[in-house]
Amino acid sequence: MPKQMHHADVPARNHRTKSNGPMKTILSSLLLTIAFLFAHPADAPASKENPLLEEEQQKLLEGGETIVSLHRNDDDIIDISGSIYIHSLPERIWSIISDYNNMAGTLPRVMESRVVSENGNVKIVDQTSKTGVLFVKIKFHTLSEVTETYPERLSFELLDGDFETFSGSWLLVPAQGKQGTFVSWSARVKPTFSAPEFIMDAVQKRDLRDLLETIRELSESGRTGDGPTQAKSAVTAS
Incomplete structure (x- = not known):
């Protein structure tokens, strides 16, 4: 008060x-x-809509832009989404974002990652990540249930960790008539840790941009990181 x-x-x-x-x-x-x-000039206006639905934004993505948008709600739940176009097929991209046990050597800011259990297309993934800027440093943990629909969509839901809310999905949409894929990540997020809102929002947008662009680089270069790739899995890194 x-x-x-x-x-x-x-x-x-x-x-x-x-x-x-x-x-x-x-x-x-x-x-x-x-x-x-x-x-960043390519940041989209704050919106809850999937950027891939807009034809104009698809053209920006095909031109090499990475589009990230963030909307902070009155209840402090953050809707964040990002999209990128990758000159690679969905199966290739899926194999990269599914390498749970080697993510610490592949994806930015992931410190630890492992599959705890799996049952068919449902997996439990335990991850520890870090983020921050200047004097604000944050380390956070998530235990998530991931449901996969290979190689199109995977959704994740928080079971435990440093968030009140952390749920969302990856979506891989093949480009018609091209050897390419529109990749989008969207989530509803409410962390339990505190930081100034403008810093938290900027850091989340930066981290998502880095994640998408790293996946594009790995997909188009033919690299998969430091470890072997496991097909038909998913990632919940944020």
Whole structure:
């Protein structure tokens, strides 16, 4: 609950404001620097819709852009999605994002990843990842249930971890008449850890962009990371 302000508090507050002028200037410059570092012309307007549904955005993707959008709801649940076009077939891309036990050597910011159990097309995946910027460093854990529909779609749902909400899906859509695939990742996220909203939002967009572009690089270069690839699985890295 906000502290009630009394008239006696005002002189002291004004005094601190004057003495902290240089510090406020430094802080303002730092915030502007962070905003500049995370600004990107290809970021889509905040929307809950799948970017792949828009023909204009498909053209941007085919032109090499990575599109990421984020919408923060009133209940602090974040809707985030990202899309990319990869000059590779869905089966190839699927094999890369399914290498659970070697993700720490393949995908950015994944520290540990392993399959805990599996039953047909449903797998339980345990992951530890890290993220952050400048003075904000975050390490988080997820235990997720992944349901796979090879090689088109896979969905994930949080069972336990450092989030109140973490659910979403990967979608792989072949481009008509081309040896390429539209790849999208979307999720609803509400972490239990705290950080300034503008930093958290910028970091999530950056991390998703890095993830998608790493998958594109691996797919188009023919590399699969440091370990063997396991087909028909899924990834919940965020």
